Amino acid sequence: MATIKDVAERAGVALGTASRVLSGSTQTSPDSRARVLAAAAELNYIANGPARALRRARTDVLGLLVSDIRNPFFSELAHAAETEAMRRGYTVILANANEDEAQADEYLRIFAGQRIDGLLLSPQGPLSPRLTSLLASGMPVVLLNRRVAGLDAPLFSTDNAQGVGLVLDWLQAGGHRDVAFVGGPTAMSTGAERLAAYLAGRESHGISTDDALIDSGDFLAGGAAAAIARILDRGVRPTAVFGANGPTTLGVVRGLRERLGVEAASRIEVVSFDNLDWFEFATPPISAVRNDAATIGRLGVAGLIGLIEGRDVASERIETTFVDRRNV
C-alpha cells in the first residue's frame, strides 16, 4: 500500500508538501499541486486512516448504537444516518445491543477504543458506568428516540404524545369503546410516553378505562403475543387493539389469531405505532402511525456533528402522520 512518502518521492516534493496538497488547507503552488495529485492517482494512494486519526486526534467516525437492527424502525434509521454521515464526510460504525445492557456496554467499550468522534445512542436502560465515563471524557452524544435518566444530551425523537393522539382520534371515529393496549417496557421512555399518552387521552375519546384492557410486552413480537393473551385471559373482549410499536403489533396479530382463531380475529381492528409494509394486506387492514425513522436518523447525525463542531444543539420532536386504512 502506497504511503504519502511514496507519493512525495514520485512527485519530487517533500513529504510535507504532499501532505498539504492531499489534505491541508494551506496554499500550495499549482505546480506541486498538480504533480502530487498525479502521483497520488498513479499510485492509487489512499491515506492511512489510523495514522491520520492518531495524529489529528480525531477519526471522523461516528458510533451508532441501536437496540436491534432487525427492527425495521432501526434499520431505516441506520440507513438514513449512514447516508447523512457519509454526505458530511463521516463514517458510521453500527452496533446492535440486542436490547441487552451488557452487550450495549461492550460496544461502548469498543467505540471508545476506536476513538469515535461522537455517539448516536438509542439507550437500552439506565446510565451504565461506562456510559457515564464516556460522557465524563467529553464524548459528544445525542439520544435517538429514547431518553435516559441523568443524561442531558440532545434528544431526537418521535412525538409520541402526538402520535398516540392520532390513534385515539381514529379509534373514536371508529366508535370503539373496548380497546386493548399492548405497550412496551415502561423503563424505556418510548414505552412510558406512549402508555401515558394513551391513558391520559382514552376517557376523553370515549374509550373504556378498564385497566384489564392494558398490558405490556418487551417491544418484541413474543412478549406482545403473551401480553395480548393475558388481556384475553382476563375475560375482556376488545373490539380494537393498539400495538405500541411495529414488532408489538406483529405479536398482537399472531396472538389474536392463535387465541381466537382467524375468523374471530378478523373482526377485531388493529392499529399500530410504526407503519409496516404488510399492514395493507392484513384482515382487516391495519392503520398506523407513520414514525419517521429516517428523519430521526438524519437529524441525529446533523445534531451530533454540530456538537462535535462545538455548536449548541437543541432537542427536536419529530411529528408523526397517520395512515388510515379503514376505508380503502
Place this chain on the structure above:
Amino acid sequence: MATIKDVAERAGVALGTASRVLSGSTQTSPDSRARVLAAAAELNYIANGPARALRRARTDVLGLLVSDIRNPFFSELAHAAETEAMRRGYTVILANANEDEAQADEYLRIFAGQRIDGLLLSPQGPLSPRLTSLLASGMPVVLLNRRVAGLDAPLFSTDNAQGVGLVLDWLQAGGHRDVAFVGGPTAMSTGAERLAAYLAGRESHGISTDDALIDSGDFLAGGAAAAIARILDRGVRPTAVFGANGPTTLGVVRGLRERLGVEAASRIEVVSFDNLDWFEFATPPISAVRNDAATIGRLGVAGLIGLIEGRDVASERIETTFVDRRNV
C-alpha cells in the same frame, strides 16, 4: 484520556511491561501484572485503537458491504455477522450500497482508508476498478450470496437451485400449471440462478413453459409490482405466482391486488424465496423458502477470519428449508 504511559507510571513499571500485560502474549510476573491491571482499571484505560492499528498494521475491523440494510435478509445477515465477529474479537463496519455501484465504490474507498482487515461483500454489479485494486493489494475477501465474474473468492450462499426445487415441488403438489415467475436482475448471480433453476425444472413439474408468464424486476417491491403488471398485461391468468426474493413478493402481492382487486387476488397462491414475518397473515397465506441469512453471515465471518489468518477457506452452499402454509 489515559494512555499506556500513564498506566505504566502509575503501576511503577516500564511502558513495555504495561504493554505486555495489557495485550502481550509474553509472560510477565504476577506482581507487575496485578499492578498494571489495577492501574489500568483505576485510570479507566482503554487502548487507543488507531495507534494500535498503526503499529500492528492491522485493525481487527471487518468491512461488510450489503446492498440494502432495509431488506430483512440483509439486516438479519448483518446482525449475525456482527455477533459472530464480536465473539471472535473483531468489529464490523457496515455499509449500504443502496443497490448502487457508485456508492459501493465509495464505501470500498472508505474501507480501504480505514484499513479494514477483510471484506464481506455482497456485490452490486461487475468488478469495479477499485475492487480490483483492493484485491490486488491482498485484501482478504469473501462473497456473500452473490457471485461476481472474475473474482475468485470463497462464496457463502444460499443453495438457490435447491430452494427453487422446493418451490417447484410445492407448486406441483398444489396442481398448478399456469405459474407466473417474477425474478430479479439477471446481472446478479442470485437472480440468474433462481431463474435458471426455475426454467430448468418447470416442465418436469407440470408447469406451463409459456414465457409470457416470466418477467423480472429489480429485487425491490416497485420493480416487482411493475413486472407482475406486465405479465398480466400479456393476457395470461396464472393460478400461482413465485416471487424470487422477499421485497419482490411484497411487490407481487401489491401488484396483484391493485390490478385484479383484493377478491380476485386472493384466489391466486403466492410463494416466495425468503420467508417474511407477515406471510402467515396474507390471504391466502404465503408459503416460502426460508433463506438462512444468519448462517450465511456467521459462516462468512468465520471464513473471512480464516482467510485473514492464512488458512484455506472453501465456499459453502447453505441449504434452505420450506415453510408450507397451504394447509394451516
Place this chain on the structure above:
DNA sequence: CTGTTAGCGCATTCAC
C-alpha cells in the same frame, strides 16, 4: 522477566 528504543504514517510546526 523487564527496561529502553525505534518507528508505524501522518499533520503540523518551525525555519528558511
Place this chain on the structure above:
DNA sequence: GTGAATGCGCTAACAG
C-alpha cells in the same frame, strides 16, 4: 511556498 523535524500512542525487537 516548501523542506526538515517532531511526536501522536502503541507494539515489538533488543539488550540486559
